[in-house]
Amino acid sequence: MAVIGVGHLGQHHARILANLPDVNLVGVVDANPDQARAVATKLGTTPYECFEPLLDKVEAVSIVTPTIHHHSVASAFLRAGVPVLVEKPVCRTVAEADDLIALAKKAKVPLQVGHIERFNPAFEELVKRPIRAKFVEAERHGPFTGRSVDIGAVLDLMIHDLDMLLALVGGKVARVSAVGAVVFGGHEDMVNARLEFENGCIAHVTASRITRHPKRRLRIWAPEGYAGIDFVTRKLTLVQQSEEVRKYGLRVSEMDQATRARLKDEVFGRYLQVLNLDADRKHDQLTAELRHFIDCVRTGKTPRVTGTDGRDALELAERVLDALRVHPWEGTPAGPHGPGGLPTPAGFLFPPIQLARIEAA
Known part of the structure; x- marks a missing residue:
């Protein structure tokens, strides 16, 4: 195998592959020759x-370049008949993704997309359960890192949750509305989207890369109960009605005063049953993802996250971006639109800190 792109994330792909006993890491590639040499020297490749030069030297490849290069690199390996794992988002455009899917199908080799949250043990546990999501809240917030500046918060962060929603809810998204803002003068840095699925599910999805403290969680309300995932701590919380409540209901108005007084202490336990599951902290999602890809290469199994899955998440992300661009901040067509068109501030929320000097960017 080889890893194409060994920057912040790619070097971890290379490290894990180099330490797998059944993998021979024959090379690492990076546009920065010093970075390529440093990683190669450390890993003995x-x-x-x-x-x-690696097209005819590998049996599989992991592509961790900036998104703008995904199509050109992945298509070259697929044309050579080499199975590909490509980081998310799969490509810049749906058309590019469709091309990769067609190339993989023609070559009859796996094409896997790196939506790593599908390998989060809390999410793996959730998808085993018979839950039909009808209302969902997804939050993915974190501090600004200075990485992935070629894309915005939708393709950098929100696409994880869009992929999981499509896998969980199923069906098509009928309507998308969104609002977001540019803070650092490039792409959108904070986004809120509302998705309405054809099957009646409503999802509120937020992403921000300018939040002081990281938060990554998913909350689901369904006829079967409630499920909540904290992706940072890898904890899954499940709540369901007791068999008694499902059969007879819970009529508070018909309870006597003593029973009603005990309700607040008994509601979670007697009436609503709670199960808290903590995932194995030693479980490494990236290792699991790479092992899964290798297994698919060896056995011919279909990857958990196929090229089509990556393509569908990208298509939904593009719809969110389209909705962002047309959002009227003042509610009228004549007013400012889009994440870069914020209205002029009415004033300061508190007296501004006086700086001795402001350096131009």
Whole structure:
């Protein structure tokens, strides 16, 4: 195998693959030759400045380049008949993703997309349960890292939750509305989207890369009960009605005063049953994802996250971006629109801190 792109995330792909006993990491590629050499030296492999020499030297490849290069690199390996794991988002456009899917189908090789949250043990446990989501809240917030500046919060962060929603809810999304803002002068940095599925499910999805403290959680309300995932702590909380409540209902108005007084202490336990599951902290999602890909290469199994899954998440992300661009901040067509068109501030929320000097960016 080889890893194409060994920056912040790619070097971890390379490290894990180099330490798997059944994998021979024959090379790492990076546009920065110093970075390629540093990673290769540390892992005992060969550095390359371009990927072409590896086309006929590998049986599988992991592509962790900036998104703008995903299609050109992945298509070259797929044309050579090499199975591909490509980081999310799968490509810049749906058309590029469709091309990769067609190439993989023609070559009859796996194409897997790196939506790593599908390998979070809390999410893996949730999908085993018979839950039909009808209202969902997804939050993915974190501090600004300075990475992935070629894309915004939708393709960098929110796409994880869009992929999981499509996997959980199923069906098509009928309507999308969204609002978001540019803070650092490039792409959108904070986004809130409302998704209405054809099957009646409503999802509120937020993403921000300018939050001081990280938060990644998913909350689901369904006829079967409630499920909540904290992706940071890998905890899954499940709540369901007791068999008694499902059969007879819970009529508070018909309870006597003493029973009603005890209700607040008994509601969670007697009437609503709670199960808290803590995932194995030693479980590494990236290792699980890479092992799964290798297994698919060896056995011909269909990847958990296929090229089509990546394509569908990207298509939904594009719909969110389209909705962002047309949002009227003042509620009228004549007013400012889009994440970069915020209205002029009415004033300061508190007296501003006086700076001795402001350096131009």
